Amino acid sequence: MLLPTRYFAIPSASSRLAALKPKYLTIIAIVLFFLITGSFIHIQNPDRIHSALQRLPGTDAYAKFATPAKLARNQTLGFQEIFYISLPFRTDRQDAISLLSSFTGIKSTMIEGVDGGSVHPKGKTIASNLNPGAFGCWRSHANIWRKVMDEDIETALIVEDDADWDVNIKDQLFRISQGVLSHTSLLDNQTAYTRKDAPYGTDWDLFFIGQCKSTPPKEKSKIGPVIAVEDPSILPLKKLESKHVSELKAYNITTSSTRAIARVHDTICTTAYAVSRRGAERLLYNWGYKDFGLGIDNEFSFGMNDGKIKGVVVAPPLIEQWKTGTGADSDIDAVAGAASGERLGSEGGSTRNIKNSARKAMKEWVKWQKKR
Ligand SMILES: *[C@@H]1O[C@H](CO)[C@@H](O)[C@H](O)[C@H]1NC(C)=O
Numbered sequence: 001m002l003l004p005t006r007y008f009a010i011p012s013a014s015s016r017l018a019a020l021k022p023k024y025l026t027i028i029a030i031v032l033f034f035l036i037t038g039s040f041i042h043i044q045n046p047d048r049i050h051s052a053l054q055r056l057p058g059t060d061a062y063a064k065f066a067t068p069a070k071l072a073r074n075q076t077l078g079f080q081e082i083f084y085i086s087l088p089f090r091t092d093r094q095d096a097i098s099l100l101s102s103f104t105g106i107k108s109t110m111i112e113g114v115d116g117g118s119v120h121p122k123g124k125t126i127a128s129n130l131n132p133g134a135f136g137c138w139r140s141h142a143n144i145w146r147k148v149m150d151e152d153i154e155t156a157l158i159v160e161d162d163a164d165w166d167v168n169i170k171d172q173l174f175r176i177s178q179g180v181l182s183h184t185s186l187l188d189n190q191t192a193y194t195r196k197d198a199p200y201g202t203d204w205d206l207f208f209i210g211q212c213k214s215t216p217p218k219e220k221s222k223i224g225p226v227i228a229v230e231d232p233s234i235l236p237l238k239k240l241e242s243k244h245v246s247e248l249k250a251y252n253i254t255t256s257s258t259r260a261i262a263r264v265h266d267t268i269c270t271t272a273y274a275v276s277r278r279g280a281e282r283l284l285y286n287w288g289y290k291d292f293g294l295g296i297d298n299e300f301s302f303g304m305n306d307g308k309i310k311g312v313v314v315a316p317p318l319i320e321q322w323k324t325g326t327g328a329d330s331d332i333d334a335v336a337g338a339a340s341g342e343r344l345g346s347e348g349g350s351t352r353n354i355k356n357s358a359r360k361a362m363k364e365w366v367k368w369q370k371k372r
């Protein structure tokens with residue numbers, strides 16, 4: 001389990017050190033230097049990077065792409081921005097996302113979600129038959145697509161406020177980045193920006209890393225290229241929910257510790273996906289400028305099937321809904337909030353397909369002195 005650096009114990013022996021002669025201090029400094037750089041080299045060990053790529057074609061490609069892959073580990077996970085959507089009154093969920101981001105070294109910006117029930121009728125001439133929850137959900141996402149265009153953002157990861165992820169999410173995305181960058185089929189139409197700064201390229205409108213489910217086409221020939229990425233931080237196949245196992249099987253992945261990156265055709269939920277700048281334009285044009293009738297995740301699936309938009313999916317997902325209580329806690333299905341008596345605390349929830357849940361790990365991280 002990787003813990004953020006600031007949780008490594010710092011020896012509080014300054015008074016004893018001060019009593020030592022400078023000669024000893026130099027020796028200690030040299031030893032410390034080797035200890036620290038030694039462990040750094042271990043983390044960046046090229047052999048490990050190589051083994052992560054063993055099932056990928058063209059491992060030589062890695063050297064060329066080293067710089068963008070490293071960005072996958074930065075505070076915004078290699079995207080230009082991370083936005084999370086939260087209705088103003090869900091302070092409980094905002095607290096949880098702040099904690100989760102802080103503990104895992106992530107910088108996320110809250111975007112106020114829209115309460116579909118309070119939208120002016122003039123704003124509802126579009127998607128008029130959606131229920132208030134589904135309408136508010138779409139409008140919240142649409143506001144971010146607009147922001148991406150207005151502020152010239154190249155890529156933004158959009159996350160809903162009930163998300164959970166693995167404590168190793170940065171490593172996971174580093175591997176995903178190596179996978180994408182080593183496989184040119186997902187990297188058509190490169191620009192100067194994508195070559196230098198985009199760890200996942202930008203040849204997609206949507207890049208799903210948090211979906212409830214994605215379903216490959218039944219016809220095998222339509223599945224397209226699949227990149228298999230070794231990942232030790234994934235649950236073994238027998239512990240994953242069957243919907244994810246059958247998806248992997250469709251990609252010919254039948255061994256544990258492997259994630260797939262593929263073109264996506266059909267997804268459910270919008271827990272976490274990235275949008276490119278061009279993607280934001282296509283989304284707002286198709287679902288905003290033009291009228292539509294279904295929940296936005298269903299509309300995405302039709303759009304991907306029709307070729308209106310192009311999506312990539314990471315399966316099984318890296319980000320999953322943290323479920324507390326019952327469906328009444330959902331802001332989409334029950335916008336007014338949970339019925340009284342529902343269990344609403346953030347701590348009591350769970351995620352089914354995440355090996356080392358960061359929300360669960362918080363319990364250990366907050367302890368004053370953790371024995372390790
Ligand atoms: C992380 O990398 C992306 C991609 O290059 C970049 O746009 C973003 O600004 C970086 N995030 C931070 C916090 O530096």
Ligand SMILES: *[C@@H]1O[C@H](CO)[C@@H](O)[C@H](O)[C@H]1NC(C)=O
Nearest residue numbers: 185187188189190191203278
């Ligand atoms: C993207 O690349 C493909 C294949 O190289 C090409 O046919 C297509 O015109 C390009 N599209 C854009 C928008 O540049």
Ligand SMILES: *[C@@H]1O[C@H](CO)[C@@H](O)[C@H](O)[C@H]1NC(C)=O
Nearest residue numbers: 220223224225226250251252
């Ligand atoms: C899976 O394997 C079968 C048989 O070798 C092959 O026909 C099919 O194209 C493969 N599917 C994928 C997604 O690689």
